[in-house]
Amino acid sequence: MPIPNRRDDLQSFGYSYSNTARCGSGVPGKGCNAVIEWWLTPSGKKMPFTITMSGENEVLEPHWSSCPKADSFRRKK
Numbered sequence: 001m002p003i004p005n006r007r008d009d010l011q012s013f014g015y016s017y018s019n020t021a022r023c024g025s026g027v028p029g030k031g032c033n034a035v036i037e038w039w040l041t042p043s044g045k046k047m048p049f050t051i052t053m054s055g056e057n058e059v060l061e062p063h064w065s066s067c068p069k070a071d072s073f074r075r076k077k
Contacts, residue, residue, distance in 0.1 A: 002028065002067060003062060004060075004062050005059050005060050005061060006010060006057075006058070006059065006060065007058070007060065010039060010060065013042065014041075014042030015039045015040065015041055015047075016032055016039065016041065017037065017038075017039055017040075018037075018038040018039060018040050018046065019037075020032065020035060020036070020037050020038070021035075021036060021038065022036070022046070023035075023036050023063060023067060023069070026070065027075045028073050030073070031067070031069055031070065031073075032067050032068050032071075034050060034063070034067065034068045035050075035051070036048040037049045037051060046061035047061070047062065048064070049060045049061060049062060049063055050062075050063045050066055050067075
Protein backbone atom coordinates (compact mmCIF):
# COMPACT_ATOMS: atom_id res chain seq x y z
CA MET A 1 0.00 0.00 0.00
CA PRO A 2 1.44 3.42 -0.92
CA ILE A 3 1.92 5.98 1.84
CA PRO A 4 -0.80 8.66 1.81
CA ASN A 5 0.50 12.14 0.93
CA ARG A 6 -2.17 14.48 2.35
CA ARG A 7 -2.93 15.18 6.01
CA ASP A 8 -6.57 14.12 5.81
CA ASP A 9 -5.61 10.89 4.03
CA LEU A 10 -2.94 10.14 6.65
CA GLN A 11 -5.52 10.57 9.41
CA SER A 12 -8.13 8.43 7.64
CA PHE A 13 -5.55 5.62 7.35
CA GLY A 14 -4.83 5.74 11.09
CA TYR A 15 -1.78 8.04 11.21
CA SER A 16 -1.71 10.73 13.90
CA TYR A 17 0.23 14.00 13.93
CA SER A 18 2.94 14.18 16.59
CA ASN A 19 4.95 17.40 16.19
CA THR A 20 6.98 19.65 13.88
CA ALA A 21 10.78 19.87 14.17
CA ARG A 22 13.93 20.33 12.12
CA CYS A 23 15.79 17.39 10.63
CA GLY A 24 18.66 16.53 12.96
CA SER A 25 17.63 18.89 15.74
CA GLY A 26 19.47 17.92 18.88
CA VAL A 27 22.23 16.18 16.94
CA PRO A 28 24.61 18.87 15.58
CA GLY A 29 25.72 18.25 11.99
CA LYS A 30 23.66 15.10 11.51
CA GLY A 31 20.56 16.38 9.71
CA CYS A 32 19.78 18.70 6.81
CA ASN A 33 17.90 21.19 9.04
CA ALA A 34 14.71 21.00 6.92
CA VAL A 35 11.35 21.49 8.64
CA ILE A 36 9.64 18.11 9.01
CA GLU A 37 6.36 16.90 10.48
CA TRP A 38 6.48 13.78 12.62
CA TRP A 39 3.52 11.43 12.35
CA LEU A 40 2.78 8.19 14.19
CA THR A 41 1.97 5.29 11.91
CA PRO A 42 -0.98 3.01 12.67
CA SER A 43 1.53 0.61 14.28
CA GLY A 44 2.87 3.38 16.56
CA LYS A 45 6.21 4.08 14.83
CA LYS A 46 7.39 7.63 14.18
CA MET A 47 7.65 8.71 10.54
CA PRO A 48 9.08 12.04 9.28
CA PHE A 49 7.41 13.90 6.41
CA THR A 50 8.62 16.85 4.33
CA ILE A 51 5.95 19.33 3.19
CA THR A 52 6.13 20.35 -0.47
CA MET A 53 3.74 22.25 -2.69
CA SER A 54 2.07 20.81 -5.78
CA GLY A 55 0.33 23.77 -7.36
CA GLU A 56 -1.76 25.18 -4.50
CA ASN A 57 -1.89 21.89 -2.57
CA GLU A 58 0.41 20.74 0.22
CA VAL A 59 1.87 17.29 -0.31
CA LEU A 60 3.61 15.29 2.40
CA GLU A 61 6.36 12.92 1.34
CA PRO A 62 8.54 10.70 3.53
CA HIS A 63 11.52 12.85 4.47
CA TRP A 64 14.09 10.10 3.87
CA SER A 65 13.26 10.23 0.14
CA SER A 66 14.58 13.80 -0.17
CA CYS A 67 17.00 14.28 2.76
CA PRO A 68 20.60 14.69 1.53
CA LYS A 69 21.82 13.32 4.87
CA ALA A 70 19.46 10.33 5.10
CA ASP A 71 22.37 7.88 5.26
CA SER A 72 23.54 9.38 8.57
CA PHE A 73 20.26 8.17 10.17
CA ARG A 74 20.23 4.63 8.80
CA ARG A 75 21.15 1.82 11.14
CA LYS A 76 24.21 -0.22 10.33
CA LYS A 77 23.48 -3.85 9.42
